[in-house]
Amino acid sequence: xxxxxxxxxxxxVDSIVNLNEETAIELASKAIKDNMNLLDVIEKGYAxxxxxxxxxxxxxxxxxxxxxxxxxxxxxxxxxxxxxLEKGSEKISRGTVVIATIEGDIHSIGKTIVGTMLRAxxxxxxxxxxxIPAEKIVDVAIEKDADVIGVSALLTTTMFGQKKIIEILNExxxxxxxxxxxxxxxxxxxxVNECNADxxxxxxxxxxxxxxxxxxx
Amino acid sequence: xxxxEWLKNNSxxxxxxxGFGTELLRRGILEPGKLPDILNIEKSDMIVEIHKSYYDAGxxxxxxxxxxxxxxxxxTHSLEEKINEIIEKALDNIQKACPPGRLVVGDIxxxxxxxxxxxxxxxxxWHSSFTTQTKLxxxxxxxxxxxxxxxxxxxxxAVRAVKKVSNKPLIASITYKKTKRGFFTxxxxxxxxxxxxxxxxxxxVIGTNCTLGSGxxxxxxxxxxxxxxxxxxxxxxxxxxxxxxxKTHYDQPIEEFVRDIxxxxxxxxKIVGGCCGTTPETISEIRxxxxxx
Numbered sequence: 001x002x003x004x005x006x007x008x009x010x011x012x013v014d015s016i017v018n019l020n021e022e023t024a025i026e027l028a029s030k031a032i033k034d035n036m037n038l039l040d041v042i043e044k045g046y047a048x049x050x051x052x053x054x055x056x057x058x059x060x061x062x063x064x065x066x067x068x069x070x071x072x073x074x075x076x077x078x079x080x081x082x083x084x085l086e087k088g089s090e091k092i093s094r095g096t097v098v099i100a101t102i103e104g105d106i107h108s109i110g111k112t113i114v115g116t117m118l119r120a121x122x123x124x125x126x127x128x129x130x131x132i133p134a135e136k137i138v139d140v141a142i143e144k145d146a147d148v149i150g151v152s153a154l155l156t157t158t159m160f161g162q163k164k165i166i167e168i169l170n171e172x173x174x175x176x177x178x179x180x181x182x183x184x185x186x187x188x189x190x191x192v193n194e195c196n197a198d199x200x201x202x203x204x205x206x207x208x209x210x211x212x213x214x215x216x217x
Numbered sequence: 218x219x220x221x222e223w224l225k226n227n228s229x230x231x232x233x234x235x236g237f238g239t240e241l242l243r244r245g246i247l248e249p250g251k252l253p254d255i256l257n258i259e260k261s262d263m264i265v266e267i268h269k270s271y272y273d274a275g276x277x278x279x280x281x282x283x284x285x286x287x288x289x290x291x292x293t294h295s296l297e298e299k300i301n302e303i304i305e306k307a308l309d310n311i312q313k314a315c316p317p318g319r320l321v322v323g324d325i326x327x328x329x330x331x332x333x334x335x336x337x338x339x340x341x342x343w344h345s346s347f348t349t350q351t352k353l354x355x356x357x358x359x360x361x362x363x364x365x366x367x368x369x370x371x372x373x374x375a376v377r378a379v380k381k382v383s384n385k386p387l388i389a390s391i392t393y394k395k396t397k398r399g400f401f402t403x404x405x406x407x408x409x410x411x412x413x414x415x416x417x418x419x420x421x422v423i424g425t426n427c428t429l430g431s432g433x434x435x436x437x438x439x440x441x442x443x444x445x446x447x448x449x450x451x452x453x454x455x456x457x458x459x460x461x462x463x464k465t466h467y468d469q470p471i472e473e474f475v476r477d478i479x480x481x482x483x484x485x486x487k488i489v490g491g492c493c494g495t496t497p498e499t500i501s502e503i504r505x506x507x508x509x510x
Contacts, residue, residue, distance in 0.1 A: 060396030
């Protein structure tokens with residue numbers, strides 16, 4: 001029996017929400033084989049799925065393992081689908097984000113989760129790792145033609161490095177070229193204002209919403 | 218053993234110390250990105266002074282400055298080869314400060330490594346790391362406190378490692394986040410499951426510390442107290458941190474914190490203390506209310 005397109009999209013959504021990688025990959029392979037519109041597959045299927053995973057996390061129904069697993073399954077499906085997208089539709093990438101934990105700070109878990117979620121939502125992410133000097137973060141952002149620079153700091157003693165990013169951009173007259181967002185436990189909106197950054201997020205789902213809203217402007 | 222006597226004595230409320238990392242920051246001793254544990258070697262006088270300030274404030278027992286001294290965590294800071302020296306100095310420092318009749322608690326914190334799908338740590342890796350730390354601590358402590366653990370699996374590895382190496386008393390404290398559905402670890406373990414699991418592992422005290430301020434922790438205690446007959450230990454944060462210029466501030470008034478601690482004692486909590494943002498002054502104020510009981 002042929003399934004309606006809506007039913008296939010719904011199965012894709014469910015496969016992500018149920019964290020069922022086997023089904024998610026099977027459905028993606030079938031979509032390629034059946035010449036489905038793969039942009040629709042991503043946007044009406046898998047992307048809705050990962051959005052629901054994020055909602056369940058916000059509701060306290062899902063926790064870190066489910067959030068990460070959902071994002072990884074989504075990423076694996078995207079890796080499978082992307083090479084088959086029609087030429088010209090590479091624009092599926094919503095934008096490019098360079099992300100790092102600032103120099104002197106070795107905390108990487110939060111930053112890695114944000115990177116994984118952004119990828120799952122279709123952003124191109126360059127995760128430079130932890131303990132990265134501000135100058136290097138800016139250099140890579142220029143090299144990769146990033147839209148957004150995301151800087152994490154988990155220590156009140158290292159968060160000054162976040163401000164340094166903005167200062168370097170200012171010195172090089174690059175403030176208009178990038179949006180700069182901050183993350184990490186000690187970061188508050190008053191710190192964002194003091195740094196003159198474009199925003200901060202308290203968790204990975206908020207980070208995705210923030211990047212989306214900044215790039216929609 | 219003095220700690221066991223305290224546990225058996227129904228009228229005794231045991232007082233821990235307060236924040237250590239935040240105290241180092243407040244005093245301007247900790248440089249950016251530096252692991253507090255290395256200061257056992259580099260600034261031992263200051264470490265002794267902080268321990269002493271907590272004992273002087275009335276703490277019955279204080280933690281060794283070894284929260285981050287597991288091989289796994291030290292490796293992240295390229296300090297793994299210094300583990301023996303760090304822990305030896307840590308024990309030396311706290312023993313210098315500890316007056317007779319008070320106790321030294323071997324502090325064991327998280328490895329900083331998560332299991333899949335969040336990270337790639339395994340239970341074996343955790344277990345081996347906690348075993349190494351416990352062996353080094355064992356000779357110089359009266360009891361152990363595993364704290365700030367956000368994954369029940371990691372806690373189990375730590376508890377089993379400590380119990381394999383030592384017969385000394387063990388407090389096991391998990392850090393919880395408040396969700397719309399109640400208190401859970403960030404890995405999704407609900408409060409009741411954590412308490413039941415720790416009961417089955419035969420720890421001596423079930424505890425919670427960090428993440429939550431005193432108000433939320435009071436709410437947690439109201440639930441926890443109905444879930445177990447075992448002694449409970451609490452170490453809340455002094456509210457949430459706020460950055461001003463280059464300094465971090467914890468704005469919660471001490472009176473409010475102490476009022477919540479008082480209420481937790483009234484509910485039946487056996488061991489109290491403070492985590493991030495609490496100071497010797499906080500401990501001294503808690504001492505006053507305990508002495509009035």
